Amino acid sequence: MKTRRDFLKASGALALGALLKPYHSEAAKVPNNVGIQLYTVRKEMLADAVGTLKQLAKLGYKELESARSDKGHYYGLSATEIKKVTRDLGMNLRSGHVHIDKDWQKTVDKAAESGQQYLICSSLPSQGQTVSNYQRVADTFSKAAEACKKANLVFGYHNHEYEFAKADGKILYEILLDQTDPNLVKMELDLGWVIVTGHDPVKYFEKYPGRFPLWHLKDMHKTKEESTEFGKGRINIARMFQNAQKSGMKYFFVEQEEYAGAPMASVKHNIDYLKKLNF
Numbered sequence: 060m061k062t063r064r065d066f067l068k069a070s071g072a073l074a075l076g077a078l079l080k081p082y083h084s085e086a087a088k089v090p091n092n093v094g095i096q097l098y099t100v101r102k103e104m105l106a107d108a109v110g111t112l113k114q115l116a117k118l119g120y121k122e123l124e125s126a127r128s129d130k131g132h133y134y135g136l137s138a139t140e141i142k143k144v145t146r147d148l149g150m151n152l153r154s155g156h157v158h159i160d161k162d163w164q165k166t167v168d169k170a171a172e173s174g175q176q177y178l179i180c181s182s183l184p185s186q187g188q189t190v191s192n193y194q195r196v197a198d199t200f201s202k203a204a205e206a207c208k209k210a211n212l213v214f215g216y217h218n219h220e221y222e223f224a225k226a227d228g229k230i231l232y233e234i235l236l237d238q239t240d241p242n243l244v245k246m247e248l249d250l251g252w253v254i255v256t257g258h259d260p261v262k263y264f265e266k267y268p269g270r271f272p273l274w275h276l277k278d279m280h281k282t283k284e285e286s287t288e289f290g291k292g293r294i295n296i297a298r299m300f301q302n303a304q305k306s307g308m309k310y311f312f313v314e315q316e317e318y319a320g321a322p323m324a325s326v327k328h329n330i331d332y333l334k335k336l337n338f
Contacts, residue, residue, distance in 0.1 A: 177272075216244070
């Protein structure tokens with residue numbers, strides 16, 4: 060199965076001009092329950108899951124999204140253990156990144172046991188940049204979502220950049236949106252990857268209102284296809300929050316995959332940046 064790094068393909072697309080305007084903090088209204096995708100501190104979680112969670116809690120992170128790792132979905136902790144640890148720290152394990160595979164029902168059951176609300180497919184379950192493949196994937200998502208619904212979970216899909224390629228004149232990502240039930244299949248929009256492709260996340264909020272209850276809040280380097288600390292890249296974060304209601308956003312998760320220094324320093328920088336937007 061490919062990793063996030065495998066999907067770093069050169070698109071050659073420039074970010075939209077509107078997204079490159081100077082940041083404005085007025086009326087940004089960043090929610091206080093700041094979340095983080097734990098892939099951001101993946102090495103730290105594998106080395107010391109509980110200790111890392113304590114550090115994140117001290118910084119002010121409230122909502123968590125796990126990601127598949129070498130030690131399983133919960134970094135060596137059981138579903139019940141991570142549920143207890145996070146709640147004792149005043150945090151919520153809200154979501155988790157997983158793959159759709161032969162163990163799907165087991166994944167669903169463990170997610171329910173952990174107390175999380177969302178279960179997010181982190182990459183396409185089958186490869187192929189064709190309309191027919193995306194139609195098959197839409198069907199797979201619908202079936203996966205039914206299993207989640209029975210377990211009182213919400214199914215969703217997290218995009219990268221490749222879904223915004225065109226085939227037969229159609230944007231492939233929109234096939235997933237158009238051919239799945241919006242009440243059953245939700246989307247976690249990775250704002251950084253959308254902008255890298257030259258698209259505007261707000262346009263998707265407007266075209267598919269309420270379809271994106273989860274965000275990956277990620278700033279992207281101005282000249283490279285890699286993430287960076289908030290305020291140093293090309294995303295207008297304040298503008299995203301100004302349009303959050305259109306999105307239907309309920310939770311957002313800070314994510315950074317590359318760093319100029321220590322990951323935890325970037326994690327602190329990013330939450331401090333968000334706090335300043337409300338002033």
